[in-house]
Amino acid sequence: MEESSIEESVASVVEEAKEVQDAVSAHISKSSSDEEPLRQRVRGVNSRIHSLRSSLDSLLSNKLIPPSLADKLDEDLQRARCIIVDGDASSLLPGHAQGSFLRMFLGPINVRASRKDVQLKVKEEYNSYRDRTALLFLLFPAILLILRSWVWAGCLPTFPVQMYQAWLLFLYTGLALRENILRVNGSDIRPWWIYHHYCAMIMALVSLTWDIKGQPDCAKKQRGVQLFLQWAMMQGVAMLLQNRYQRQRLYTRIALGKAKRMDVVWGETAGVDGQLWLLCPILFTLQGFEAYVGLLLLKTAVVGVVSEWQVIFCGVLLVLMAVGNFANTVQILMVKSRF
Amino acid sequence: MEESSIEESVASVVEEAKEVQDAVSAHISKSSSDEEPLRQRVRGVNSRIHSLRSSLDSLLSNKLIPPSLADKLDEDLQRARCIIVDGDASSLLPGHAQGSFLRMFLGPINVRASRKDVQLKVKEEYNSYRDRTALLFLLFPAILLILRSWVWAGCLPTFPVQMYQAWLLFLYTGLALRENILRVNGSDIRPWWIYHHYCAMIMALVSLTWDIKGQPDCAKKQRGVQLFLQWAMMQGVAMLLQNRYQRQRLYTRIALGKAKRMDVVWGETAGVDGQLWLLCPILFTLQGFEAYVGLLLLKTAVVGVVSEWQVIFCGVLLVLMAVGNFANTVQILMVKSRF
Numbered sequence: 001m002e003e004s005s006i007e008e009s010v011a012s013v014v015e016e017a018k019e020v021q022d023a024v025s026a027h028i029s030k031s032s033s034d035e036e037p038l039r040q041r042v043r044g045v046n047s048r049i050h051s052l053r054s055s056l057d058s059l060l061s062n063k064l065i066p067p068s069l070a071d072k073l074d075e076d077l078q079r080a081r082c083i084i085v086d087g088d089a090s091s092l093l094p095g096h097a098q099g100s101f102l103r104m105f106l107g108p109i110n111v112r113a114s115r116k117d118v119q120l121k122v123k124e125e126y127n128s129y130r131d132r133t134a135l136l137f138l139l140f141p142a143i144l145l146i147l148r149s150w151v152w153a154g155c156l157p158t159f160p161v162q163m164y165q166a167w168l169l170f171l172y173t174g175l176a177l178r179e180n181i182l183r184v185n186g187s188d189i190r191p192w193w194i195y196h197h198y199c200a201m202i203m204a205l206v207s208l209t210w211d212i213k214g215q216p217d218c219a220k221k222q223r224g225v226q227l228f229l230q231w232a233m234m235q236g237v238a239m240l241l242q243n244r245y246q247r248q249r250l251y252t253r254i255a256l257g258k259a260k261r262m263d264v265v266w267g268e269t270a271g272v273d274g275q276l277w278l279l280c281p282i283l284f285t286l287q288g289f290e291a292y293v294g295l296l297l298l299k300t301a302v303v304g305v306v307s308e309w310q311v312i313f314c315g316v317l318l319v320l321m322a323v324g325n326f327a328n329t330v331q332i333l334m335v336k337s338r339f
Numbered sequence: 340m341e342e343s344s345i346e347e348s349v350a351s352v353v354e355e356a357k358e359v360q361d362a363v364s365a366h367i368s369k370s371s372s373d374e375e376p377l378r379q380r381v382r383g384v385n386s387r388i389h390s391l392r393s394s395l396d397s398l399l400s401n402k403l404i405p406p407s408l409a410d411k412l413d414e415d416l417q418r419a420r421c422i423i424v425d426g427d428a429s430s431l432l433p434g435h436a437q438g439s440f441l442r443m444f445l446g447p448i449n450v451r452a453s454r455k456d457v458q459l460k461v462k463e464e465y466n467s468y469r470d471r472t473a474l475l476f477l478l479f480p481a482i483l484l485i486l487r488s489w490v491w492a493g494c495l496p497t498f499p500v501q502m503y504q505a506w507l508l509f510l511y512t513g514l515a516l517r518e519n520i521l522r523v524n525g526s527d528i529r530p531w532w533i534y535h536h537y538c539a540m541i542m543a544l545v546s547l548t549w550d551i552k553g554q555p556d557c558a559k560k561q562r563g564v565q566l567f568l569q570w571a572m573m574q575g576v577a578m579l580l581q582n583r584y585q586r587q588r589l590y591t592r593i594a595l596g597k598a599k600r601m602d603v604v605w606g607e608t609a610g611v612d613g614q615l616w617l618l619c620p621i622l623f624t625l626q627g628f629e630a631y632v633g634l635l636l637l638k639t640a641v642v643g644v645v646s647e648w649q650v651i652f653c654g655v656l657l658v659l660m661a662v663g664n665f666a667n668t669v670q671i672l673m674v675k676s677r678f
């Protein structure tokens with residue numbers, strides 16, 4: 001290339017850079033100003049659905065409308081809500097604000113997906129992440145407990161247990177971050193399930209500092225660790241069952257999301273909601289076991305076999321988690337049975 | 340409300356929900372199809388800038404162009420690049436792909452900001468996060484070390500040290516996540532500085548499982564922990580200095596980003612780049628100290644005062660980090676002095 005031609009090329013590329021930059025700026029501001037009226041409309045429709053639902057409720061309770069008609073109208077309103085909430089329009093609805101947990105770890109970046117299919121993909125991936133971890137949740141402590149009685153002669157070595165606890169910490173952090181992201185993307189997940197994972201994170205962290213004592217007499221000294229591992233296995237069972245239910249629930253919603261555009265009748269969730277009543281006794285049993293493990297930990301600390309603060313702390317945390325889980329599960333059941 | 344009027348309202352809200360959903364879908368697909376040609380143009384300009392720069396280099400090395408002209412053209416090209424990279428157009432350039440660290444913790448959510456001002460805000464916030472942590476980095480270990488000699492009679496208690504280590508783990512995780520996010524948003528941060536924080540995360544995790552021995556003779560047994568705290572304080576000094584430099588660099592770039600649209604002459608970075616030569620001797624000293632602490636840790640392990648695997652592991656990691664930091668700092672200096 002020659003002197004004069006490179007001078008020209010450089011000048012033209014500078015010009016072009018300016019032009020393209022202006023074009024992009026114009027495109028961005030046009031696109032966001034086009035979006036504004038749509039945003040208003042979506043929010044308007046959403047609030048009209050809400051107010052119609054409460055009018056319907058009051059009409060029904062005052063017996064001003066026949067129940068069969070109320071059912072039909074309720075179904076229609078649910079369909080309208082589904083169109084707004086499960087379609088592209090949902091990206092224009094206000095999501096839950098980004099909480100301080102996300103801000104603490106990620107800074108002020110926005111994690112809201114603007115397209116509904118991306119949001120569903122995130123949810124899908126969360127479910128399969130949970131599936132994978134639930135299996136490990138069963139296997140990892142099970143292997144430790146089996147090796148303990150068959151190979152390690154009743155005495156857990158420190159290193160594998162600490163590996164496991166570090167893995168737990170990593171896992172719960174990932175779950176808590178993902179659930180926060182789902183919430184920003186419009187999921188209705190109750191805050192408690194997220195707090196539950198914060199508690200589990202703290203517990204994993206505390207258990208890492210827990211000094212695992214060796215011989216002599218380690219069956220007694222390691223009672224706390226052993227209980228902890230057993231509880232973790234139960235947690236794996238709970239997660240597997242819960243995932244099965246939740247995934248089916250998601251599929252039903254996606255299918256309905258497609259169906260509703262073709263005006264197919266609503267009401268297929270009944271099958272999935274029935275499963276809930278099967279799941280709940282198992283969940284309650286597990287929650288009882290969680291509280292029991294917590295109390296046993298407290299007992300070993302009080303009786304004085306193991307007197308570290310970590311044991312007391314984990315015991316209290318487990319009892320709190322069990323109570324919270326129970327209360328929230330009962331609340332969900334109450335809300336669901338009202339409909 | 341009456342029976343008939345609520346029927347009508349419900350029917351109309353269902354209709355409106357469908358309409359608004361269609362309008363939103365249409366808006367989204369129109370906006371992304373409008374974006375496509377812009378994306379092509381931005382990428383075209385970007386690659387033309389790159390090829391012109393190499394033509395310019397070869398013309399200059401073959402002495403086919405006077406150096407003063409080459410300087411001017413180089414400045415023009417830098418300005419063009421600045422317009423593309425620091426303006427809204429940059430959102431259409433391919434960023435670094437989202438690495439597996441982010442996918443592991445966050446799932447498949449996209450953390451790329453589409454507007455340049457948001458990207459700058461993220462960068463700003465990262466800098467001020469680092470400022471805040473650098474102060475704590477200095478204070479936290481300093482307080483521990485002071486209390487150790489004045490209050491705790493030469494013997495660090497376990498709990499505050501573990502608190503500190505847990506805080507380190509949390510901090511490094513946050514830094515690693517944020518740096519990954521910056522990279523996705525087009526920052527040129529070298530991968531090593533991110534790996535460096537992965538290493539620091541692992542080190543904090545390992546040090547949490549490190550059994551801090553008490554009396555008798557704890558001055559000797561706690562030598563490892565003490566060295567670790569001293570190194571952390573040095574790290575705080577390094578961060579503070581680095582932040583000062585990096586923030587000034589960012590401000591200069593933002594100012595230039597505004598200036599360049601008004602065609603002000605380029606070349607103000609010289610002042611900031613000069614600071615780099617002041618910063619580097621300090622950084623090298625700190626890196627030397629890092630390696631020294633690592634070697635001392637290895638020595639205490641070999642001599643046999645403290646024989647836990649954690650001490651050896653942290654020692655090796657520190658030496659590796661020091662070598663990597665040194666190599667990368669030297670490379671950056673070499674790249675910068677070429678211009």
Ligand SMILES: CC(C)(COP(=O)(O)OP(=O)(O)OC[C@H]1O[C@@H](n2cnc3c(N)ncnc32)[C@H](O)[C@@H]1OP(=O)(O)O)[C@@H](O)C(=O)NCCC(=O)NCCS
Pocket residue numbers: 123179182186187188189190193234235238242245246249276279283286287290325326329332
């Ligand atoms: C009781 C239970 C099955 C109800 O699930 P559900 O029918 O999906 O509950 P909701 O209708 O309130 O769900 C609302 C949202 O929260 C999510 N969600 C509910 N429970 C959740 C949980 N435990 N973890 C994560 N997400 C949950 C749902 O996926 C749904 O998300 P979406 O709005 O994006 O579709 C479920 O909460 C559960 O399994 N809880 C018990 C967990 C437990 O106790 N574990 C420990 C045992 S030791």
Ligand SMILES: CC(C)(COP(=O)(O)OP(=O)(O)OC[C@H]1O[C@@H](n2cnc3c(N)ncnc32)[C@H](O)[C@@H]1OP(=O)(O)O)[C@@H](O)C(=O)NCCC(=O)NCCS
Pocket residue numbers: 462518521525526527528529532573574577581584585588615618622625626629664665668671
């Ligand atoms: C040497 C040094 C000052 C060079 O900084 P620089 O001039 O910004 O380097 P570069 O031009 O290569 O920077 C490219 C990008 O990486 C970022 N970056 C550089 N070093 C970074 C670091 N250590 N951490 C985080 N980000 C860094 C810059 O902010 C810049 O980001 P941008 O593209 O978004 O503007 C810096 O890398 C440094 O301080 N390194 C030493 C750190 C160290 O050794 N610490 C431990 C001591 S014990």
